[in-house]
Amino acid sequence: MALPISLINELKSTVGDQWVIIEEKAVERYLYDETAYGVRPQPVRDIVVVKPGSTEEVSEVLKLANKYKAKVYIRGGGTGLVGGAIPTKPGIVLSLERMDKVHVDSENMVAEAEAGATLGKLIEEAEKHNLMFPAHPGDEGAFIGGLIACNAGGSRAVKTGVMRNYVLGLEVVLPTGEVLKLGAKTIKNNFGYNLAHLFVGSEGVLGVVTKAYLRLYPKWSYTATIVVPFDSRVKAFKTAKKLLFSGLIPLALEYFDRRVIEASAKHLGLQWPIMEGDYFLMVILAEALEDVLFLELEYVDKAAREEGSLEPFATQRTDEQKTLLKIRSEIFTALKKDTFDILDTTVPLGSVDKFIEAVMDIERKHGVWLPVYGHVGDGNIHIHVLNYQGYTREQLIGVSEEIYEAALKLGGVITGEHGIGYIRRKYVRRLLGDVWVETMRKLKGILDPNKVLNPDKVIPEE
Ligand SMILES: Cc1cc2nc3c(=O)[nH]c(=O)nc-3n(C[C@H](O)[C@H](O)[C@H](O)COP(=O)(O)OP(=O)(O)OC[C@H]3O[C@@H](n4cnc5c(N)ncnc54)[C@H](O)[C@@H]3O)c2cc1C
Missing domain, CATH: 3.30.465.10 (Uridine Diphospho-n-acetylenolpyruvylglucosamine Reductase; domain 3)
Structure with missing residues (x-):
C-alpha cells in the first residue's frame, strides 16, 4: 500500500472503521466505470475506498488528502463513459454512496x-x-x-x-x-x-x-410516444427538421434504425413492435392539457406523412411508453460487448442529416457497421465503433477520429454528453486551444494547489 498507515488510521477515525475499505476483493468494484473496454484506462489497485456520511466528513477527508499529498478520485454511480471515475494513480477513492438523501x-x-x-x-x-x-x-x-x-x-x-x-x-x-x-x-x-x-x-x-x-x-398529466417508421433515412431527417423548426417542443426526439433497435429489443428479450420501415423517429410529447397533446399528436402524424413516412405508431399507455423508452435506452448496453468506443459527437441542429451522411461515407469506406442513433432533437448523435476483425487499436482510434473530423467540419463538438474524462484528454489542446488549457490549469491551481483531486482527468498532462 502506497498510502501511509497513519493516513489510513486518520481516515478511519474521520469516517468510521467500517467505511474505509482496503481489502482487494472489496475494492474491485470501485476500479471501473462503464467506459468501453477498448479505450478504458488500466486502474491502479493500490487504493483505499473511503465512504463519508456527511459534507463535514468529505471536508475532513480532503484536508487529510492535502496534509499527506494523497490523490483523491471522486466516485458516483460509476456509469461514466470516459474513464472519469477510474483511479489511475495510487490514492483514495471517495465514494459518495452513503450520502443519498x-x-x-x-x-x-x-x-x-x-x-x-x-x-x-x-x-x-x-x-x-x-x-x-x-x-x-x-x-x-x-x-x-x-x-x-x-x-x-x-x-x-x-x-x-x-x-x-x-x-x-x-x-x-x-x-x-x-x-x-x-x-x-x-x-x-x-x-x-x-x-x-x-x-x-x-x-x-x-x-x-x-x-x-x-x-x-x-407532472405533465398527458404524455404520448409516437414512433414514426420510414423507408429512407433522408425522409426521417427531413421530418425531424420539420418538427424541430415548427415550434412544437417535444420532450424527446430520437433517431435510430432497425438494426440497432432490434439488437436492443433482443438483448432485453423483447420484440420491437413496429414491423414496417428501417429508420425511425421516436417523439415523446408531454403536456398539461390533453387537447394540446392531441393537437400535437395530430401535427406529428401529418408532418411525418407529408414527408413520406410509413404508418406511425402512437401510444398514450404508460406501460407501452415505458417499454419503448427502455428499448431505446438499452441500445448502448446491447452493443456494449462488441464496442471499442462509444462516441457522443454533437453537431448544430441544421447539420444532423449532413453529419450522418458523412458517417455513412466512413462506414462505406471501411466496409464496417457503424451503429448510429441518438438525440436528433439536440444534434447529439451516438456512434459505436465496434471491434472490427483485423483492425488494430490504432486503426479503430483512426475511425473515431474520422468521425470527430466530420463533426468538427460541420461546426460540431466531439462530446455533447460524456465529457473529456481520461480518454479524451489527448484531443483537448488541439481542439480547445492553449489558452483554454492554461486557463483551466490556473483555475485548478487556485482551487487545488496540491493537485489532489481527480488527477489524470480533463486537463491534459503538462
Ligand atoms: C447505459 C448508459 C446510458 C447512458 N446514457 C447517457 C445519456 O443519455 N446522456 C448522458 O449525458 N450520459 C449518459 N450516460 C453516462 C453517465 O450516466 C453519465 O456520465 C453520468 O452523469 C455519470 O454519473 P455517475 O454518478 O455514474 O458518475 P461516475 O461515473 O461515478 O463519475 C463520472 C465523473 O464525475 C465525477 N464525479 C462523480 N461524482 C461527483 C461528485 N459528487 N462531485 C464531483 N465530481 C463527481 C467523477 O470523478 C468522474 O469524473 C450513460 C451511461 C450508461 C451506462
Whole structure:
C-alpha cells in the first residue's frame, strides 16, 4: 500500500472503521466505470475506498488528502463513459454512496438532493409529490453528483434541457476542504457570479459536489410516444427538421434504425413492435392539457406523412411508453460487448442529416457497421465503433477520429454528453486551444494547489 498507515488510521477515525475499505476483493468494484473496454484506462489497485456520511466528513477527508499529498478520485454511480471515475494513480477513492438523501420541497418545486442519491431515487421521490424530474440520461444508477459533474443530458433534454438547466444551487467541498454553498431555491438569481455553474460539467477536477437544489416540474398529466417508421433515412431527417423548426417542443426526439433497435429489443428479450420501415423517429410529447397533446399528436402524424413516412405508431399507455423508452435506452448496453468506443459527437441542429451522411461515407469506406442513433432533437448523435476483425487499436482510434473530423467540419463538438474524462484528454489542446488549457490549469491551481483531486482527468498532462 502506497498510502501511509497513519493516513489510513486518520481516515478511519474521520469516517468510521467500517467505511474505509482496503481489502482487494472489496475494492474491485470501485476500479471501473462503464467506459468501453477498448479505450478504458488500466486502474491502479493500490487504493483505499473511503465512504463519508456527511459534507463535514468529505471536508475532513480532503484536508487529510492535502496534509499527506494523497490523490483523491471522486466516485458516483460509476456509469461514466470516459474513464472519469477510474483511479489511475495510487490514492483514495471517495465514494459518495452513503450520502443519498432526497427531500422534495413541493411548495417550491425543488428537490434537495445529496450527491450520492441515484437518478432513480430522485425520479421516484419527485413522483410521490406529483412532480417530476424530466431529465433521463440513460442509466438510473447514476448519482446526482455524477450527473452534475458531467452535466449529463439524455434523450429527454429537448424540452427542459440538460443537468445545468436544473441546478439552482450547489454545495461543493473544495479540494482543500472548505465548504462552498452556492445559489438558492430560486429560478432567477443574479447575486454574484454564477460559480455553481463552474462546477457543473467540471467532471470533479475543481471540487466535490455534496448537495444540490434541483428544479422539478409539475407532472405533465398527458404524455404520448409516437414512433414514426420510414423507408429512407433522408425522409426521417427531413421530418425531424420539420418538427424541430415548427415550434412544437417535444420532450424527446430520437433517431435510430432497425438494426440497432432490434439488437436492443433482443438483448432485453423483447420484440420491437413496429414491423414496417428501417429508420425511425421516436417523439415523446408531454403536456398539461390533453387537447394540446392531441393537437400535437395530430401535427406529428401529418408532418411525418407529408414527408413520406410509413404508418406511425402512437401510444398514450404508460406501460407501452415505458417499454419503448427502455428499448431505446438499452441500445448502448446491447452493443456494449462488441464496442471499442462509444462516441457522443454533437453537431448544430441544421447539420444532423449532413453529419450522418458523412458517417455513412466512413462506414462505406471501411466496409464496417457503424451503429448510429441518438438525440436528433439536440444534434447529439451516438456512434459505436465496434471491434472490427483485423483492425488494430490504432486503426479503430483512426475511425473515431474520422468521425470527430466530420463533426468538427460541420461546426460540431466531439462530446455533447460524456465529457473529456481520461480518454479524451489527448484531443483537448488541439481542439480547445492553449489558452483554454492554461486557463483551466490556473483555475485548478487556485482551487487545488496540491493537485489532489481527480488527477489524470480533463486537463491534459503538462
Ligand atoms: C447505459 C448508459 C446510458 C447512458 N446514457 C447517457 C445519456 O443519455 N446522456 C448522458 O449525458 N450520459 C449518459 N450516460 C453516462 C453517465 O450516466 C453519465 O456520465 C453520468 O452523469 C455519470 O454519473 P455517475 O454518478 O455514474 O458518475 P461516475 O461515473 O461515478 O463519475 C463520472 C465523473 O464525475 C465525477 N464525479 C462523480 N461524482 C461527483 C461528485 N459528487 N462531485 C464531483 N465530481 C463527481 C467523477 O470523478 C468522474 O469524473 C450513460 C451511461 C450508461 C451506462
